[in-house]
Amino acid sequence: MISIPFFSNASAGARIPGPSGYPLLGNALELSSHASRGKTHEYFEKLGQEYGQSFLLSMAGNLLVVSSDKDLIHRALTDTTNFHRNELFDMVVKGIAEFALFTLPSGEVWKRHRKYLQPAFGPVHLRHAGEATTSEMAILMDYWSSKCDEGGSTTVDIFQEFTALTLDVIGQIAFSHHFKASESYHNGVDSEGHDIMQDIAALVQERFNTVPITWKFSGLGSNSPRVTAIRKYVDQLFEEILAAKKLQTANGETKLAKDKDVLDRLLDTDEDDNDKFSKAEIVGEVLGFFLAGHETSANTMTFMAYELSRNPEIQAKLKAEIKQVLHKNAGVVTVEHLNEFPYLDRVMKETQRLHSIIPIIGRAALHDIEHNGFLIPAKTVVLCNIRGMHLNESYWTDPTAFNPDRWNEPIEANAFAPFGSGPMNCIGQKMAVIELKLAMIHLLSRFTLRYIDQELDFITSTTYGLKRGLSMELCMDT
Ligand code: HEM
Numbered sequence: 001m002i003s004i005p006f007f008s009n010a011s012a013g014a015r016i017p018g019p020s021g022y023p024l025l026g027n028a029l030e031l032s033s034h035a036s037r038g039k040t041h042e043y044f045e046k047l048g049q050e051y052g053q054s055f056l057l058s059m060a061g062n063l064l065v066v067s068s069d070k071d072l073i074h075r076a077l078t079d080t081t082n083f084h085r086n087e088l089f090d091m092v093v094k095g096i097a098e099f100a101l102f103t104l105p106s107g108e109v110w111k112r113h114r115k116y117l118q119p120a121f122g123p124v125h126l127r128h129a130g131e132a133t134t135s136e137m138a139i140l141m142d143y144w145s146s147k148c149d150e151g152g153s154t155t156v157d158i159f160q161e162f163t164a165l166t167l168d169v170i171g172q173i174a175f176s177h178h179f180k181a182s183e184s185y186h187n188g189v190d191s192e193g194h195d196i197m198q199d200i201a202a203l204v205q206e207r208f209n210t211v212p213i214t215w216k217f218s219g220l221g222s223n224s225p226r227v228t229a230i231r232k233y234v235d236q237l238f239e240e241i242l243a244a245k246k247l248q249t250a251n252g253e254t255k256l257a258k259d260k261d262v263l264d265r266l267l268d269t270d271e272d273d274n275d276k277f278s279k280a281e282i283v284g285e286v287l288g289f290f291l292a293g294h295e296t297s298a299n300t301m302t303f304m305a306y307e308l309s310r311n312p313e314i315q316a317k318l319k320a321e322i323k324q325v326l327h328k329n330a331g332v333v334t335v336e337h338l339n340e341f342p343y344l345d346r347v348m349k350e351t352q353r354l355h356s357i358i359p360i361i362g363r364a365a366l367h368d369i370e371h372n373g374f375l376i377p378a379k380t381v382v383l384c385n386i387r388g389m390h391l392n393e394s395y396w397t398d399p400t401a402f403n404p405d406r407w408n409e410p411i412e413a414n415a416f417a418p419f420g421s422g423p424m425n426c427i428g429q430k431m432a433v434i435e436l437k438l439a440m441i442h443l444l445s446r447f448t449l450r451y452i453d454q455e456l457d458f459i460t461s462t463t464y465g466l467k468r469g470l471s472m473e474l475c476m477d478t
Contacts, residue, residue: 016065016374018056019047026058035209038459038467041359041387048388054374060211063380066360068388070395072371074414076363076382078422080106083382085424086364092207095222096200096230099281100288101427113285114427116276120262121427125173129431130335130438132172136165136182137442143186144447144474152476155452159469160185162301162439166294167194169435174262174289176248177241196233197290199226201462238283242267262289289428291462296357297432299465301439303355304348306470307402308444309451314404318343319444326445338437346404348436352390352418354402359387359464361420386417387464447474 021027034043044066047055054067067073076083089103097103101117104110140161147154164181171177181194207220215221245263255264266282269275277285308315321343329337361384369376376382391399395415397406419426426432443449450473457467 016054016056016376017051018058019051021058025060028059031057031059032209035205035460038457038461040460041458041464044385044388048385053388053392053394054371063377064383065376065380066383066385066388068385068392069372070389070392070412070415072382073361073384073386073389073417074421075371076384077361077417077420077424080423082366082369083363084366085110085362086381088362088364088381091212092204095227096203096234097284097287097291099284100291101285102288102292102424106424110424113277113281114423116265116268117262117285118427119258120174120260120265121431122258124259125261126430126434127335129169129173129434132169133165133435133438134333134442136168137439140165140182141442141446143182145476148474148476152478153450153473155471155473157469158305158472159298159302159466162298162305163194163294165439166297166301166435167197167290170290170293170297173431174293175241175245175286176261176263177244196230197294200230200287200291201295203227203230205461234283234287238286241286262286292426293428293432295463295465297435299357299463300348300352300355300432300436302466302470303357304351304436304440305443305449305472306451306466307351307354308347309449309472311402314347314402315444315449318347318440319448322441322444326441333438333441335434335438338434341437341441343404344437344440346407348433348440349407349416350402350404353396353416354390354400355464356387356390356418357463357465358418358420359460360385384417386420389415389417447476449473450475 019027019030022029031040031043034040047057047066048068053069054065054072057064057066065072067076084106085104087105090098090105093100093103099109099113101110101113104113144154144156147156161182164185167179167181171179183189184194203220203226206218207215210218210220216224219226221227241263245267260268263282263286266277266285267275268277308318321341325337325340326333328340363382363384365376365378365380365382367378369378389395392415393399395412414421419429419432452471452473454471455468456470459465459467
């Protein structure tokens with residue numbers, strides 16, 4: 001899920017074109033200089049124009065193929081006999097979030113985690129996700145309404161609002177824990193949880209941008225004060241969540257197997273009363289779910305708001321659809337109603353295409369592989385350039401235009417993968433879609449979004465987003 005994997009042990013000999021580099025270092029300097037500024041997407045865009053949809057980089061002797069070719073991407077994500085997720089992520093989260101599903105390399109441990117956690121995303125949980133989003137949005141909208149001036153409008157940082165919202169929702173649906181992030185944000189109280197989550201993302205990215213032997217000297221090592229502070233917070237958070245869970249059990253709140261959330265499943269014991277997961281595994285997953293499940297959704301909501309505010313006609317059309325469906329259902333909207341909003345579905349997909357929140361997914365070749373006449377040597381890291389594929393002119397007409405109506409026609413097969421593909425695809429995707437759609441329905445049922453002219457900084461960090469957030473005018477509908 002991160003922008004720049006650095007390490008593989010590939011032998012030389014690939015024939016895919018690419019820029020020449022320095023002896024020993026290869027393209028490492030140029031790549032890390034872009035990565036440290038959050039501009040990897042610009043570097044890849046430039047190289048794509050020069051060398052085509054797949055190009056080769058060398059990182060201190062290790063080979064990376066960056067590709068926006070939909071067939072290679074599909075192959076790398078689905079063909080598990082030839083490609084795998086290697087130990088790279090594991091290494092980068094050492095001492096922070098080991099055992100988080102999205103960082104686990106392919107193999108038995110990943111399989112066991114995925115198998116046990118998958119049922120925590122069933123229909124009961126999806127409904128719960130809908131209810132949690134609806135109730136959090138109701139509180140938010142009352143708050144925004146109370147802040148409106150006489151003209152009926154208020155200005156918010158919509159990115160910060162959505163970040164707090166998604167943290168509150170993921171806490172409730174995965175761990176029955178309420179962060180109260182929105183409340184803290186509105187009361188101007190520093191939310192330690194929010195700051196730590198941001199620092200974890202930054203630290204992981206910084207580790208990606210540098211060679212592991214330097215981590216110890218640049219404050220990124222496992223025993224550095226920064227990592228120690230993160231671990232202390234994560235342990236504390238875990239104890240807090242666990243205590244709340246024990247209280248629920250002591251109060252006689254028992255759950256059927258199908259109702260168990262992520263944490264219940266992590267705490268499960270087998271028939272001999274042995275824990276199914278170690279404490280390290282549980283802590284890693286708790287943190288992993290917070291990381292994977294909130295910034296991704298918050299960034300997508302932010303870009304939806306961004307596009308709607310910049311395209312008033314599209315916003316008006318969507319508001320009309322929302323008004324009509326709400327009227328038909330006496331103002332009530334639940335998960336079951338979501339397929340009654342086809343235009344919203346198109347707006348969401350178009351946002352995910354134009355703004356790929358997970359711009360790169362990494363896999364490594366298990367063997368020498370031939371693709372379209374090119375050799376990908378064993379152990380080469382293939383960086384699936386999802387953003388490049390979503391903006392590729394061979395698959396999309398006028399790819400940089402925001403045009404929800406393009407989804408009226410069938411799209412090129414396998415050219416759209418905002419949630420990845422294959423066995424390691426996003427476990428939370430249905431939940432995310434529910435959250436995104438309900439948040440937008442509620443927001444647009446009461447407010448119109450107005451774009452404010454501002455300088456925006458698009459960055460690739462652990463996800464693709466806006467570094468300085470997004471100021472937005474919310475105008476109450478009369
Ligand atoms: C719009 C929001 C989201 C986007 C764009 C997104 C995207 C992705 C992508 C592209 C992957 C695949 C990574 C890979 O192949 O290596 C992934 C994996 C994952 N996502 Fe999401 N995600 C979103 C929301 C969520 C939510 C809400 C949750 C949790 C409730 C979640 C939990 C996970 C987990 C645990 C994985 C790892 C799956 C595995 O390795 O088996 N995601 N996500």
